[in-house]
Amino acid sequence: MKKKVFILLLILLSSSDISAQQNGKKSIKEAMIEYAYQDIEKAIGYYRKLKRQESEKYNFENENELNNLGYQLMNEDRKEDALKIFKLLVEEFPNSFNPHDSLGEAYLINGQEELAIESYRKSLELNPENKNAKWTIAQIQYQNRDKNKFDSVYTKQEYLDDLNELATRLTEINPHPYRYMTKEAFWGVVQEKKDLITDTTTYSEFIWHCSELIANINCGHSFIPGYFGQEREMLPDTLRFPLELINIDKRLYVAHALVNEDKIEVGTEIYSINGISGREILNDINKHIGTQGKVGNAGKRHLFNWQATAMIPYALRFPKTYEVIIKGKKEPIQLEMLENYEFPLAALNRCQETFCLDFSQENNTAIMKINNWDFYGGRFKILQKFIDDSFQEIIERKSRNLIIDVRGNGGGNSWGAAHLLRYLAKKPFTYFKEAPLGSEKLKPLNPFENTYQGHVYFLHDGRSGSTTGQLLALAKHHRIGTLIGEESNGGIVYTGGQRMNRLTNTGVFYMVGRVNHITNAPSVSEERGVFPDHYVVQTLKDFLTHTDTIMNYVIKLIAQDLK
Incomplete structure (x- = not known):
């Protein structure tokens, strides 16, 4: 039972005090704090003394x-x-599952992973339904996974059993697995994958099959961890495709020639690889890239652009050599293969921190960049302070325009987006129309008194997902600002609360979204991402010259509006 959330912690702290008062006994926690809070060993000694001498006065039970x-x-x-207290807790309540769960978390935070797993397993023995224990054990195992399984071979039956397990878990855990693909179609793909399994199928081939099954439920929170991380890390450099490619308008172009600089120029269009057209290769790869709902090419394109050297070998079944047909030449070019690989392309992001605030005096514009919303529990106050301080400065400077750049922001704590919107909305709004019972975001949220009164521009792309999609959907529905960029990776339907899972035989790790949310923006499609008011993406030339096309566009748009 995870209790890192600070709000929940406060509730728990107060609940124990209330319980102590209700049964007429004093709080042993408060007694320990009052006696020796800065010396826990001394406080524990005091606990034992009180239990021996005055057990009826304190809430030891x-x-x-x-x-x-x-x-x-x-x-x-x-x-x-904290670890000392949790050890005492387990000593006092050895047959209760939650103390062992808490001790496991303390061991984990103190870097003692083996002891953490031991405690979590004990918690599971006492309560087999403790999902947090299962999830945390899987997380620890994922961090320590075997990264050298590329050529490993399991039995055909083990593969088939794991495919059944994966398909079953996906459709049982996810709240709407057949929302975007029919049940018959999904299980038809499962059977197709089973038919491809042989006695010589390798782990690397099998995990490629798994990625397609997971992608087929079209849930942005269900994926193989690391977004192609497990596949990429075990692929030998010598088998990588020896060109960096980018997908622009479903065509393949060379972004970096790597060891083939003397054969192919940057910017060259690749028509085919080993006799297979670029479009066919992209279509196959896209089946293995999960997005939220029926999001178009945008979400898949960005991931391909950063993983092309690994994705192409998987799609083509790991060829030992490559030849390509390029624009302007009829004869194929044999490529030199890699010996070592290091990603050569730099990300286009002027903000290297989690969030940044800049000002342009030329057009009286503030630029707020938020790279993620990953601030939960007690850490949420960090994000909250950034937003509060930013708007205080923006309002004091009387900035007429505000650019909110959420490109590449894949999500996080939705309270961050809600807090931001309260500075922008002109009237109360409800964040979710469907969410777990009791969610505060099912109730109207009031704008802050010092709301921003200028022009707002949101910059987004195919990597803007989850909470960021919700932000964009609400902004579009309530006409809070102008959206610029490309379709986001989701916006209305959101299946969060994902948990790590591990296949029994092969040990493939995967995440499945568990908790259904629907953003309260009825004018935005539940099937797709959020579409911009101005569609703008990088051209090939802009990509190769590191030009920030979308930012340049909004600056020009602001300049035109000022005229």
Whole structure:
């Protein structure tokens, strides 16, 4: 049972005090804090003394007393002291599953992974339904996974059993697995993959099959961790495709020639690879890239552009040599293969931090860049402070225009987007129309008194997903600003709360979204991402010259509006 969320921690802390008051006994947690909060060893000694001498006066029978004290210490970054309290908790309540879960988390935070797994497994013995324990064990195993399984071979039956397990788990855990693909079509693909399994199928071939099954439920929160990370990391450099390619308008162009600079120029269009057209290759690869709903090419294109040297070998079944047909030449060109590989392309991002705020005096414009919303629990105040401080400065400077750049922002805590919108909305809004019961975002959220009154421009692309898609959907529905860029990777339907899973035989790790949310923006399609008001993407020339096409566009648009 995860309790890192600070709001939940406060509830737990207060609940133990209330429980102590209700049964007429004093809080042992408060007694320990008052006696020796800065010396936990001394506080534990005091606990034992009170239990021996005055057990009837204190709430020793409530495990939340020690549990909450442990998390209070953990929240203050007193990790070793928290571990001592959780050890005491398990000693006092050895047959309760949650103390072992808490101790496992303390061990993990203190870097003792083997002991953490031992505690989580004990928690699972006591409560087989403890999903947090299962998930955390899988996370630890994922971090320590075998990264040298490329040529490993399992039995045909083990592969078939794992395909059944994967398909079943996907369709049982995800709340709407057949929303975008029919049940018959999904299970038809499962059978197609089973028919491809032989006694010589390798792990690398098998994980490629798995990625297609996961992509077929079209859930932006269901994927193989690392977004092609497991596949990429085990692929030998000598088997990588020896050109960096980019997908522009479903055509392949050379972004970097790597070891083939003397054979092919940057910017050259590749018509075919080993006799297969570029369009066919992209179509096959796109089947293995998951996006939210029926999002078009944008979301898949960006991932391909950063993983092309690895994705092409998987799509073509790991050829030992490559020959390409390029524009302007009829004869194929034999490519030199790589010996070592290092990604050579730089990301186009002027903000190297998690978030940045800049000002342009030329057109009286503020530029807010948010790279992710990954601030949960007690850390949320970091993001909240950035947003609050930014708007205070923006309003003080009387910035007439505000550019909010969320390109590449794949999501995170939706309270971040909600907090931002409260500075932009002109009237109360409800964030979700469907969400878990009790969610505060099912209720109207009021704009702040000092809302921004200028012109707002949102910059987004095919990597803008999850919470960012929700932000864009609400902004578009309420006409809060002008959207510029390309279709986002989702916007209305959001299946978060994903958990790590691991296939029984092959050990393939995968994530599945579990919790359904629907953003309250009825004018935006539930099937697709959020479309911009102005469609703008990089051209080939802009990509090769590192030109920020979308930013340049909005600057020109602002200049025109000022005239």
